[in-house]
Amino acid sequence: MKIVVCIKQVPESNNVKFDPVTHNLVRSGTTGRINPFDKNAIEAALQLRDAIGGSVSVLTMGPPAATEALRDGLAMGADDGYLLSSRAFGGADTLATGYTVAAAINKIGGVDLTLFGRQAVDADTGQVGPITAELLGVPQATFVNKITPDATGGLTVQRDLDDRTQTVALTTPAVITVRSEINHPRYETPVNIQDSFTKTITTWTEQDLNLDPDRIGLAGSPTVVTKVYAPTPTQRATRPLTGTPDEAVDQLIAQLQRQNLI
């Protein structure tokens, strides 16, 4: 089975702060890491390859520094990597990202399964997988917590939709996005880290992918972020319940009775 795993490089930490003067976002930690959910996708791909053979490629759209994330994927055991990188890709929202990723999957050719993480921890959308599936014209299974290859070359997957679980028979080619419950991503071993530097990373730009300039980067992004700010929760009175636990409970019960809650 020929598998491509789409990965995103995200900031090291979600502990973002605001500059009190400029109100700009100050990201703590400079280096990036693989989006944690995408490691589950890589692990799922490696397990499938181990079970039924084939190859695993990791693919990312991002600045040249995103090569780091690809190397990490290779050190986990992926066979090769693809970096989609160009100034023109900058400012892409999920639609433009999906368009670019789908074009790369088509150019790679013969891909049976494209795997995604559940969502990127910086943007928190989870849209790129389904968008790519739609553009590739293939079926999808999202929020997957179990993948089993079946005898006919298809996949039986279990989806966890919070209120219900579904078992879905997928034919390939297909797109799957995985939940973190699906597995525990393996660690990079020293040997694999060494090996990762001998593996090929192919870099493609919009020319290589023959992309419509109106559908990539900022130009291809219908949404715009107009404001970024720190959340301010509803202000509450914070009145104390005082005294011994019994006394405090009496005050609570009185309140609940007053508000017809008991």
Place this chain on the structure above:
Amino acid sequence: MGGSRTRHWPHTARHLSTHHQARQIANGRPVVAILLEGDDDSFEQQLADYGPDEIIRVRDAKLKRASDRTMADVITALARAERPDSVLFAATPQGRSVAPRVQTQLTTGLTADCLDLRYDDNLLVAVKPSYGDNVMCEITCPQARPQMVSVRPNTFAAERVTNSQTVIRDGDVPVSASVGDTIIDEHVAVSTATGVNGARKVLSLGRGAASDQTVALARQIAAKLGASVGVSRPLTDRDDFSVEQQIGQSGNTIAPELLINVGISGATQYLVGIDQSKLIISVNRDDNAPIMAQSDYVYVGDADAFLKSLAKRLGIN
């Protein structure tokens, strides 16, 4: 097309809060609910109680267990025929899987998992958390139409309308069978009945109220109060709790009349799930815990002692 029309299309009747929210922001724009249902379902009345001006119903045996792709194709066809100005989905796993496929077919913008919505003139402003709810972003879709969003369920409490005048009509669009993504089995998650989603009262336990004894006592109190038991994330490690009871960013957003937090510190990821609760009581031995400032009433002291007193007062031995 003259004027702007707000359409709002969760594909199941499950998350009625989205319908309520559409009505809240509509400000004179017609609100249309889209209902995809199996041939033996009838969710119309349930939906009508939440006051849409119109329900467009697509009823077909193939929609009983439809794949994401089938649902997306039906909704896309309806959108092409009806030309809505805005489309809202419930940000459930299912909604978040179908909406991007619709977005892609319509080549428009979609903002995921919004906590709040408003119109600035006719521009839909979507307020969405990022970086694990550490940051809020306002996102718009200035040119492409429709303006699409998915809305986190229960960020607004759903309210029924008395004597709604909803018009129901059938949508005339083809429904294709799922090919390549056949749902061969489906079952409702076991613990749904006791989940916190939609509960009117919630007693929520955190790491400061996590012993077996405390949990058992809290269950008795909850039963007496008619409350569901909720938890912060650490307690989902226990066998008897799961994401169904978890409150917060990666669990449920709740909007109960009453929420009692016991032994919960109030991390941002938890707080974002409780902001819409009406009355919040918190018990914590640390008066500096962030949960305290987000509460209407607080008790600074031991969780067990408080629960024991409460149990006694409610007549539990």
